[in-house]
Amino acid sequence: MMKFHSTGGALIKDPWDVVAGVVLLGFSLLLLFHLVPNYIGQPPIMQNPMMSPRWLPTIVGWLLLMFSVMMIIQGLLVADDAEDSGRRFERGPWLRFALMALSLVVYVGLFEMLGAVISGILATLILFIAHPVRTWWIYGLAIVFPVGVTLLFTGVMNVPLPMLPF
Amino acid sequence: MENITEVLQLFLATENFVAIAVGVVVGVTVGSIPGLTATMAVALALPFTFSMQPVAAILLLVGIYKGGMYGGSITAILIRTPGSPASACTLLDGYPMAQQGEAKKALKMALYSSVVADFISNIALIFFAAYLAKIALNFGAPEFFWLICFSLTIIISLASGSMVKGLIAALLGILLSLVGLDSVFGSQRLTFGNYNLMDSISFIPLLIGLFAIPEIIEFYRKKVVPHLRAKASGAGVSFSEFKGSLKSIVRGSLIGVIIGAIPGTGATAAAFISYGDAKRRSPHPERFGKGELEGVAASEAGNNGVAGATLIPLLSLGIPGDVITAIILGAFMVHGLTPGPILFQENLPLIYAIFLGIMLSSVILLFVGSAAIRYFSLIADIPKSILFPIVLMFCVYGSYAVNNDTFDVWLMLAFGVLGYVFNRTGIPAAPFLIGFILGPMFEDNLRRSLLIGSNDLSIFVRGPITWFFIALTVGSILLATYRFITSWHKAKQSAGKPGAGT
Structure with a gap:
């Protein structure tokens, strides 16, 4: 319409x-x-x-x-x-948005240098801080998820990713 | 007989069953989480299909599509937030039912009508796709040229939002599809000397960027909203209640099939038309909008009736009718297959193995849907602050996996920003994607026609099929113009009314 x-x-x-x-x-x-x-x-x-x-x-x-x-x-x-x-909405704090942008920079800038696992952990931690997530144990998921998803890509789906910097 | 054995061999692989089941589960789960869409899930799943067999790959995506169509209705009924635009109609009666303590009844009816509609739609797909493909075997380059013209114009004329913006989106999509080496002369087009662009812009980073990244950007740009919780309570649907709505379900399914088979119309229109039809025929039209069970049944039948039918133009003509079928077309291409009449000639067992899988997906949807109703609160209670970092991870890893190159991650982010700008300016992403896919086909068929006709333009009007598609193209342009003018008049009238404006 x-x-x-x-x-x-x-x-x-x-x-x-x-x-x-x-x-x-x-x-x-x-x-x-x-x-x-x-x-x-x-x-x-x-x-x-x-x-x-x-x-x-x-x-x-x-x-x-x-x-x-x-x-x-x-x-x-x-x-x-x-x-x-839905083109207008109530904006949140700028720091939240800036941290999200930083996590994107971490991914594109450090993905090949640090590997999928470490860059994934860094970016996820930044995104949890950006929201901010207040439950401490959820920060542990910032390690579990990148490791799990990387293994899913490389091990199960045979999609090659740079795993670690060494 | 030989073909049947081959079809069964292709279909009975364990990988296919796992793909359908995983697809439906992922689709229902993603569809029932507000803010995540089936389109996003299908786009993110595409990189996973690289290492899969073609049948399993297509079935995984179809499973997500179908599961997502139903999953969207769960949030529409329980928390008044449609998981997809197509579920917007379901909330008209679904949400009032939930408020009256009949959420489970509404959800069960939504599930049963979705499964019935899906089944009818699949039957239509099996019968009509093969028939249409047989007709399409008579098409040459000029006929396909006009068919693509018709598809582009009908998609734009029926797309939601402003027609001008739809056209701009489609043109930008066509333009980007031309980046790379020219297929005839081999000259570079808008590559700026970048070797990554010489093989054209990768489809998967574009897709992921356009449909997943804007949601993430928007989430972190918006103020945090409280997380809504809901439960499916009350009694289920009795057989007599289901029987009472059966006529509306069948009619809605057929409406969905007809609308789904036309490129560009989409499930939202089908749901509202089906709902309107059920209301018109009901002895109690006044109950619609206040918690009428038949209203839920009709709208869900309408939107799920589209699911199988949208694959008709895709499989038989190679023309995607909407965004998800465009992604499925991409999956075919990743596996070196080109949907269209030739696929029916050369890979008939593969097509029928996919058909069998699609039929099975309806049955699986019934079981998965029932479980989703029971465990919905577990799914929907996962906060977006946890979900979106995972989604972003899938976006980055999936884009990188295409060519093992960070350039594709950059590309994905660039398209993500473009998608976000599209959202802010109201430019629809669907015509952009359709333009990106149909652009090279348009140019290829134009050039082939000119070569066949030795540069004589009369080849474009060489027979009744070309004239038929020319008439359809002109008709869709006239329809778009009519809609544009009537909307303009309405806007002027509302501006003239006292109290209008700000």
């Missing part, structure tokens, strides 16, 4: 739509005038332009440009039915 909930008064009815539309408009222009000509190779001779590797990305670029303009117009004229879409 398309949900429109137009409201009078404000100049911009849905700022999120306008911002997203402007970003997409910029991206489509970048795609059409920089990325497609410079980052998509094309053979010198072609019987039909529709066979070109650039043809579909160019079509997608122009359509993106058109629909991003429509999205900006939609954001200017129509308000978001926020309660239904």
